[in-house]
Amino acid sequence: MTAPAAPTAPAAPDGTVERTVIENCAIATVDAHDTEYASGHVVVAGNRIESVGAGRAPGGLDGVVRRIDGTGHLVTPGLVNTHHHFYQWITRGLATDHNLFDWLVALYPTWARIDERMVGTAAQGSLAMMVRGGVTTATDHHYVFPRGSGDLSGAIVRAASAMGVRFTLARGSMDRSAKDGGLPPDFAVESLDGALAATEETIDRYHDASFDAMTQIAVAPCSPFSVSTELLRQGAELARRKGVRLHTHGSETVEEERFCKELFGMGPTDYFASTGWLGEDVWMAHSVHMNDSDIAAFARTRTGVAHCPSSNARLGAGIARVPDLLAAGVPVGLGVDGTASNESGELHTELRNALLINRLGPVHRERALTARQALRLGTYGGAQVLGRADQIGSLEPGKLADLVMWNLSTLAHSSIADPVTALVLGAAAPVTLSMADGRQIVEDGRLLFADEDAIAVSTREEARRLARIAART
Template sequence: MPDRIVIDNCALATVDERDTEYARGHLVLAGDRIEAVGEGPAPRDLPDVVWRVDGTDHLATPGLVNTHHHFYQWLTRGLATDHNLFDWLVALYPTWSQIDEAMVYAAARGSLAMMARGGVTTAMDHHYVFPRGAGDLLAAEIRAAAETGVRFTAARGSMDLGTSQGGLPPDFAVEGTEEALTATEEAVDRYHDPSFGSMLHIAVAPCSPFSVSTELLRQGAELARRKGVRLHTHGSETVEEERYCHERHGMGPTDYFRTTGWLGEDVWMAHCVHMNDSDLAAFADSGTKVAHCPSSNARLAAGIARVPDMLAAGIDVGLGVDGTASNETGELHTELRNTLLVNRLGPHREKALTTRQALRLGTFGGARALGREREIGSLEVGKLADVVLWRLDGLGHSTIEDPVAALVLGPPAPVTLSLVGGRPVVEDGRLVTVEEEAVARGARHEARRLARIARG
């Protein structure tokens, strides 16, 4: 029999299809699976119990699922703070083109540690900058994720459309089309594990309409479907992107993506801020999913995504940190609060989102975006034991009676315990898989080295 962990006496937000909650309930975890979820205390006579956790004054939720990130940007936080997306990219491309394997490893460790300490149990990264001679950058990220102990979707990105061909990135920052496709296929073949409970998925992820050729998009979609992996890119992020697509392709981003095979149930797109009713219908009809990044959208003045309208149309929406050069906190649990507040500034006002919907976006919505809803995203029997226990009896939360409201609207709640497949990643607010101080020192060293190289 597998060893069991019992979590007792906690509030429970299961985020199942009925949004079942218990004011005082229990979880029984057997090995890497959830064995029981229910009201009241767990049975006292369970065999093979190796750990009983008292969850009094805590809320248990599914682990958070991040659906969009750029780990390497951990080394360039706090730069170009007053720019829109296009100007920000142009300002930072020259620095990013100097990254190497040691830098990406340190940045990934920092990004992953920050998220994991804040309740993320499934991480995702979209890496699309591959300078020549920089080393194996994807392998560096994968190694960092394995050491941190979280599930990981590594989206092998690419850019092949430099400024000389009408793209936004400088020519020295892009790959050749065939080179990018070959490297992407090799990554899928080498790393992708489709099994239930997998710790590592690979996705095909050309960067954006203004940095990728039509041929790379089309062949990338064909590659992903031939290999049975998911597709990810940026879409409809800014008015400048909308204008670019109309000028270059004679149509908006969504219509352009449709012509290249980039709408479908196996696709999730980041941002999706500037979408009309026809765009929303196309996403809903095709099953295309969205990674909503409210803090980054605000930081770069991109606008407010129509999340309430997406949900009403039946579009699956998850949450994303986005790169920490445009969301310096690097935490996903702060996005629960920000997605609710930002969307209430839109036309739906106080009816835009509820606290329960915000939590669902950060858990089950993310699982749907990554194609892992049968495994993670809710606390249900048979699913993987990816569980977070949030402490709510401290100064920041003790007077908020509703535990879900406390988690979503209050300050960032301390994580008493975070489990990935039943294995502890965080205990009492500290990472147990890596040394936080060492991660911080390593990232600082590599950030300073990158800055020196970029200055010439």
């Protein structure tokens, strides 16, 4: 069974492909040469980018043509979110002064009471916030599956499909509960066999391996301190047998490193290597506490990293060595992370925070990251991490038409000389237009396939319902 049908690319009544032409805009292609145009055009035909270049679009275009004047705007590839926990949208603002382990212990009892309606509603809230802010490819790492909670994976996939966004569901799992020395309560974990069977069923049901896939699945046991070694090993075998990617948390905190050394006699990177969890089909969330040997292992195996600067700061986890990872050739993208540790839930703010936080590091300082490197992290870097760099992440002919038109003519941006600097270091830029797979999903800052006001009401109601249930247990 495949995922629910995503909104289709536009076609004219006679079957010819519709074209959208954006002109008179600044363009940052984020291609291999970081090609930019001070005033250029992008032509979208169906769900593909047909041409990108300086000046006006070519004449004589066939079919139905929609022309958009991009004066005062910057066009970039759509933002790619590589790590998130959608369900946390309904537990924001809790445990605000905790480190990771204490935060998890405080919140797991509440998360253990989620159900299908809560998860579907929370997914709508998380997706709406990202999509209205320029995300065209989203990822959700969902790993909490309480017994009797319903079809949680289906609820998440349906929410993403309805929003019109490209989506990777990292089907998570946990089988190490508190009784086994882990952090989650017994009620919130699965058995080893149950987790593997459910993950395989999710792959069979939803994964699409095609070039223009709108829904893909990854195998994603939660973390070294919430899953057994056997679940990691067999999860890696399952992913490679099915031809899907692997995702987990790694090297997030000093407490995790201590946990791995005490339990396994080695640090997180060596432990992951021993279980088959390094490789070009793997990406890790956070990777904050990495020594030179760890970075070399990631570079050698082309293991990717989802950098989550706001969440790392919120939990006091530390500053990831992003400049060193990039210099070594490690693929690095950006992640929102769950909104219980990044309440804004927006990826475009991570461009700015990635640049600023990395400049606070002890070595590279003001040369740690440039504005253009930050934009690359949020676009092409994310596409690399998800294994889709041939399809998305840059504006090039033949690639999928996932793009954003940012309004930089506002009071907040109009006097910033360089448009990329304005986008990255300025205030959050309004999104005039966002496309995923050639179909417009945002217009003038509003979602086209969801009612933001209705989502605000429903997420508040579900947050209150979850709080009431958790208080009774």
